[in-house]
Amino acid sequence: MKKSNQEEDKITFKNLRRLYFFALLTIVLTIIVSQFLVQYNLNQQLNDSKIINYSGRQRMLSQKIVKEVLILHYVSDTVSAKQISHLNEVLALWKKNQNTLENGSESLAFPKEKSETLSKLYLQTNPIFNKIAQTTNSFLLNLKQKKQSSENQKLVKIILENEGFFISKINQIVMQYDLETHKKVTEQRKIGYWIFGFTLLVLLLEFFFIFKPTNKKIERLIAKLLSSEKKVLKLAYDTEILTEIKENSVKELKSLNYAMENTLLYCRISPDGSIIHVGEKFAKLLNYTKFSSNKKFSEVLTIDEKEQLNFDRLIFEKQRSGWQGEISILNKENQTIWFDLSMVPVMIKKDEPELLIVCFNITERKKAQREVERLNLENTTEKINQQKIISSKIVENQENEQNRIAKEIHDGIGQMLTGLKFSLESINLDDREKSEQKIEYLKKLSLDIIKGVRTAAFNLMPPELSNHGIVSSLSKLTQELSKLTGKEILFYNKTNFDQRLDSLIEINIYRLTQEAINNAIKYAESTHIIVQLSHSESLLSIIIDDNGKGFDINSVDKKRSSESGMGLLFMKERIQSINGRVFINSIPGEGTRITFNIPILK
Template sequence: MKRCDREALIDIKEHSAKELKLNYAMENALLYCRISPNGSIVHMGEKFAKLLNYTEFSSNKKFSEVLTSNEKEQLNFDRLIFEKQSSGWQGEIKIVNKEEKEIWLDLSMVPVMIEKKELELLIVCCNITEYKKAEREIKRLKLESITEKINQQKIISSKIVENQENEQNRISREIHDGIGQMLTGLKFILESINLDDREKSEQKIEYLKTLSSDIIKGVRTAIFNLMPPELSDNGIASSLSKLTQKLSKLTGKEILFYNKTNFDQRLDSLIEINIYRLAQEAINNAIKYAESSHISLHLSHSDTFLSIIVEDNGKGFDINSVNKKHNSESGMGFLFMKERIQYMNGQVFINSIPEEGTRITFNIPILK
């Protein structure tokens, strides 16, 4: 054998050995395939061939035809090979194998030079089908969660409107049945005063004084129910103290207020209103549902948080069962609390033991 022929044979064997090493390394690592610039398969790894059900090995078989049976998709992939054979390409593709199963691949196409003048394209893939399934499931769960929140928000909105209507009707009845009737009586008494009858006139005037005091009290109560002036004048600590005093007198229950850290700061007006309504809702729940005789409201603060705790010695409840009853009055009460506390970027913690009592804690960040 001539020297040049021997060297050529050595080169061929070395090239074949290198190619076998490359193929073996790729076989055991990734889904891969080597294709020529026209898209024909040079070599396909065993794992990749198994995934694509490729059994009829042929040097003339196009990679696009193995990837998909859809002619349009084949043309698109052939075009991609033609356009990106010099620069390479990376992206996600979806294929459907012969068993009609959807497969997602994260595919990289890299131009390589096997011999000095022989360009090939190295296709390296990762099977991301399970990842895509998980991604779709996450999207589905998020959509379900969003839908649930929207539905919950609709329920809350309708209950808010309903409560507003009920509150307006209650205030309207208070004004009509209380203040309105007293004002009507005041008018009749004034019209009936006969100054010629001094004794009766003096009696009626004394009664008018008492009636006027009752009307003033009624107006103040209506105003307090709408928006306590104490809140806008002196802030949350003072208004919570007045709230507990007033509710204690009205209900006959022992309702006490403790300002543990002597908090006297003023906060944003909307924050103060929401804190007040949270405390009011928690105390009203204790009065209405807990059958408690003792209720305490504790106010404390640090540099960053304001904490309000409402405790009662009532009958308690099962928290899980109440959370499930979004449409019940008590369930909606807790939903309103959570909505208000979320508005303030705060947290609410509800602890209750049946037959022992309930503690509700509100933590609200204090913005400097």
């Protein structure tokens, strides 16, 4: 019920607001239109006043022309050039004014179009105007040429006769302008009354349809407010209690924040690696200041570009799933620092994912571990070396035996099966239909046997390994396995490695890679496998990536008795026999990466 009442109130106020805005807009438009009309009419009246003024001035100029002509003819004994020039100027001004009144002027805002009555009056005035103008010009010409006064007497008479008619017409024009102006003023007064009446009507409608309903609505709202006052007082009291609780919580949070800032190594970063916030203790450790605030977290964490790229890649790959592990960084003082780092995806602000980085400085622990390893290594070096010698001999004998068996299979069994295939093809029996079916079956069987024998021979000892080295043999291995299994298995020699290694090392590298690929096919059910080989001056690295189902490394390590657990154990023992290291990284449902690092002996 409350929600429906609130919705009705909202709708009512919304409608009243619309009506109120409409009424105000109507009044504003009315005021603007009335003001525009007033200004327009004032301009028209000013223009009409100018026209009447010019008409009266034209009458004065015509009288001045007659006066000047009479003075020059009757009063002056001698006519000067100055007097003639002055009369010429008055005559020119008179003509100009007449042309302006008759044809209009844009600069003076005189209209070109006129009423029918004015047009007739100007049409009647033109012959008289032209007669006076021509006669005056002839009079001035005679004065300049000093002709007989009798001829000028006739011209003066013509001017006097027409001057009265001209003034009479000009008076009629002035009266007509005055009459038309009065009509305009009358129409403007009527329009003003209409606008005034319309404004009063709008105000009246506002009173009945806006102000009165609004007043009633406000009265009801005031009643509701008064009835809600007690509830507000109670809420205020409850709010005070909540505020006190909130202040205590804020104090606790501040204490907790202070503890975090000064005890934990933590920071918040965005998914692209940009820094959002760094704890004080972490900032001091990394020498992070406001001058480096525009850098990415990886750039603040380490000065080594390779480590920066690796960390940016780690953020990109693990920004959704998170990550936990140990990393080493090179700080600005060229010191190596080890961190036990946890990266957790969080959502502090709505729709803005972040990554919370929490670190523990384990540099001292790493130093202690190295010292322990060094001491253990000194105690067990001799034992390990003996074990390596024994393992190497065993592996060497195994490879020799496999080489011998591969040669026997290829040269003996393979040739015999090939002969069997040719013999069976030559069989000719009386029962042609059955013999053909049997022969076809034996053909297929013999081909499968030959293929299996050759595959076994290739797995036991590939000729590429002894003849061309590890790079060529791994390339051949991936090609053959891709053909046999139908999987997409690719090999990349990223750094163009072309060195030959010790035969025992090459054999072990080959077997390790073969084992990793077979595991990816057999256990991980992979469809795409990539083998990458790269090297530096002292290290050869082989990485096998697959898109299989992955596995939990910890659970596999615990099950040493299982086939997969033993396979990983044998893989680690084999890599240790050539002083190498293996790194296995697998995510269930995403795939597995196995990395072999083998030192290159000079």
